Amino acid sequence: LASWVPVVGLEIHAQISSNSKLFSGSQVQFAAPPNSLVSFFDASLPGTLPVLNRRCVEAAVMTGLALNCSINKKSLFDRKHYFYADLPAGYQITQQRVPIAVNGSLSYSLCIDNKMSQMVTKTVRIKQIQLEQDSGKSLHDDTRSQTLVDLNRAGVGLMEVVMEPDLCCGEEAAAAIRELQLILQTLGSSQAVMAEGQLRVDANVSVHHPGDPYGVRTEVKNINSIRFLAKAVDYEIQRQIEELENGGTILNETRAFDSRLGCTVPMRDKEGKQDYRFIPEPNLPPLILYDAKSLPANMNHQQVVNIDWIRERLPDLPSVKRAKLVEQYEILPEHSFTLLNEEGLTEFFENVVKQTQMKPRKVIGWILNDLLSYLKQHSLTVKESPVSSFLLADLLNLLEKKEISAAAAKQVLAELWKGEGKTPLEIVKEKKLELIQDQKELEQICQLVIDGHENEVIMMALR
Amino acid sequence: PEVTVEVLAHLERLALVDFRDEEGVERLQKAIQFADQLQEVNTDGVEPMDSVLEDRCLYLREDDVTEGNCTKELLKNAREKVEEYFVAPPGNIPLPKLDEQETSLQGS
Numbered sequence: 001l002a003s004w005v006p007v008v009g010l011e012i013h014a015q016i017s018s019n020s021k022l023f024s025g026s027q028v029q030f031a032a033p034p035n036s037l038v039s040f041f042d043a044s045l046p047g048t049l050p051v052l053n054r055r056c057v058e059a060a061v062m063t064g065l066a067l068n069c070s071i072n073k074k075s076l077f078d079r080k081h082y083f084y085a086d087l088p089a090g091y092q093i094t095q096q097r098v099p100i101a102v103n104g105s106l107s108y109s110l111c112i113d114n115k116m117s118q119m120v121t122k123t124v125r126i127k128q129i130q131l132e133q134d135s136g137k138s139l140h141d142d143t144r145s146q147t148l149v150d151l152n153r154a155g156v157g158l159m160e161v162v163m164e165p166d167l168c169c170g171e172e173a174a175a176a177i178r179e180l181q182l183i184l185q186t187l188g189s190s191q192a193v194m195a196e197g198q199l200r201v202d203a204n205v206s207v208h209h210p211g212d213p214y215g216v217r218t219e220v221k222n223i224n225s226i227r228f229l230a231k232a233v234d235y236e237i238q239r240q241i242e243e244l245e246n247g248g249t250i251l252n253e254t255r256a257f258d259s260r261l262g263c264t265v266p267m268r269d270k271e272g273k274q275d276y277r278f279i280p281e282p283n284l285p286p287l288i289l290y291d292a293k294s295l296p297a298n299m300n301h302q303q304v305v306n307i308d309w310i311r312e313r314l315p316d317l318p319s320v321k322r323a324k325l326v327e328q329y330e331i332l333p334e335h336s337f338t339l340l341n342e343e344g345l346t347e348f349f350e351n352v353v354k355q356t357q358m359k360p361r362k363v364i365g366w367i368l369n370d371l372l373s374y375l376k377q378h379s380l381t382v383k384e385s386p387v388s389s390f391l392l393a394d395l396l397n398l399l400e401k402k403e404i405s406a407a408a409a410k411q412v413l414a415e416l417w418k419g420e421g422k423t424p425l426e427i428v429k430e431k432k433l434e435l436i437q438d439q440k441e442l443e444q445i446c447q448l449v450i451d452g453h454e455n456e457v458i459m460m461a462l463r
Numbered sequence: 464p465e466v467t468v469e470v471l472a473h474l475e476r477l478a479l480v481d482f483r484d485e486e487g488v489e490r491l492q493k494a495i496q497f498a499d500q501l502q503e504v505n506t507d508g509v510e511p512m513d514s515v516l517e518d519r520c521l522y523l524r525e526d527d528v529t530e531g532n533c534t535k536e537l538l539k540n541a542r543e544k545v546e547e548y549f550v551a552p553p554g555n556i557p558l559p560k561l562d563e564q565e566t567s568l569q570g571s
Binding site: 041056287 | 521524525533537538546549551
């Protein structure tokens with residue numbers, strides 16, 4: 001059986017975290033009354049003009065720098081034309097010719113063979129990042145043969161991140177997107193919550209035999225979570241391989257992922273190849289960015305975006321945070337991944353460490369094995385934990401001082417989960433879980449056991 | 464300039480405009496001819512200009528909420544509305560396939 005090389009390229013649209021939209025002053029907010037966050041420009045009324053939001057430019061520059069891109073000091077805006085009810089202007093303002101950032105990379109980690117202990121670092125190249133407008137939302141009402149349009153989302157700023165097709169499977173795609181999500185959230189340039197449409201991923205998938213040119217690719221859309229991304233990519237790879245092995249061909253089409261059935265299906269709305277008739281956006285001059293060297297002397301600083309200024313103020317990226325955790329607390333790399341993957345967990349861990357004498361590399365076990373598994377079982381976030389870092393530290397101190405055994409500590413923790421407001425010490429006393437340190441008392445207990453089991457003692461003596 | 468059946472069909476689909484008659488085709492040909500006069504200018508070594516604004520500064524706005532909240536006014540423009548949503552025809556109505564479509568040259 002000839003081997004197949006799958007090729008996966010991702011296109012990501014991340015909604016910029018800003019108060020107002022990319023080219024207008026209407027508010028950016030999820031879930032508001034329909035058409036209440038819409039300005040005349042967003043509705044494409046004649047006579048309105050786009051005015052660029054500086055915060056969106058800064059968000060794109062931050063993201064470009066975090067992804068090791070070259071920032072284009074001069075970038076241009078274009079119009080991409082197509083007809084759809086949620087695109088009132090009939091075109092989207094985007095950056096097709098010269099985007100704001102190019103040629104970057106994203107490093108991510110994968111577990112080999114599902115073992116967290118063996119992690120390997122991989123890289124995917126970033127082709128470019130461009131600023132563009134989001135479209136409105138269409139609600140299809142097939143029963144009444146109509147579409148309801150809400151323009152609240154129309155004009156919201158997006159960063160489109162285009163990756164090179166360096167990925168080869170669903171697992172890699174999921175890991176890369178997870179890391180990108182963490183980076184965006186750390187920067188604050190996007191909240192990147194997939195469930196709220198702030199992070200949308202389309203996957204381009206093709207397969208070919210080693211040595212052959214790339215095969216025909218399909219575009220997979222409607223992927224609503226990272227888990228589904230992995231499934232959709234792997235399904236599509238399998239589907240294409242089976243199709244080709246049965247002598248069929250792959251159509252260059254757009255397919256939607258059906259999460260219920262776990263498969264991809266052709267999308268009815270797309271019609272072959274679109275001609276978008278790109279033209280320069282005539283209402284916007286080129287976007288000029290500056291750095292320390294090129295900064296003009298007497299320019300209004302509100303009108304200036306300084307790349308170096310932004311670079312100096314970048315927060316620690318996830319990879320740096322993980323390295324610091326490993327160094328500072330002597331925990332394993334895979335521990336640092338889990339800490340960062342769970343919202344609030346790092347803070348919780350560090351708070352416990354601060355309040356206990358137990359060594360961090362012992363504390364981490366309690367955090368990852370006991371606390372986290374409990375939270376997962378009950379679908380709780382770290383913030384919702386009935387056991388606070390203070391209580392856990394209190395408990396771990398009892399263990400560290402050898403006042404209780406590890407087994408007893410687990411029992412106390414089980415009680416603490418009930419959230420009845422008792423302290424660890426109270427529970428220990430209640431359930432009489434104290435470790436007995438008194439030599440005489442221990443001897444008495446041992447003697448009692450021996451006295452109560454005469455037969456067994458004789459058996460032991462005879463051996 | 465040659466205006467072929469294929470070019471016409473392509474343009475009709477993009478612009479959703481009918482060139483159903485000979486007059487339309489003729490007008491299109493004249494328009495292209497008029498615009499072609501631009502080709503007579505020698506532009507060797509000259510960068511194409513996008514806009515007369517190219518030397519202007521692109522104004523950057525502060526990220527403040529200054530607009531919106533005018534649902535009633537916007538919906539005044541709508542022919543049809545349902546509970547503050549604009550109403551549009553369903554999805555994208557697929558155009559008939561190219562070979563099924565009558566073009567003006569065939570029809571005339």
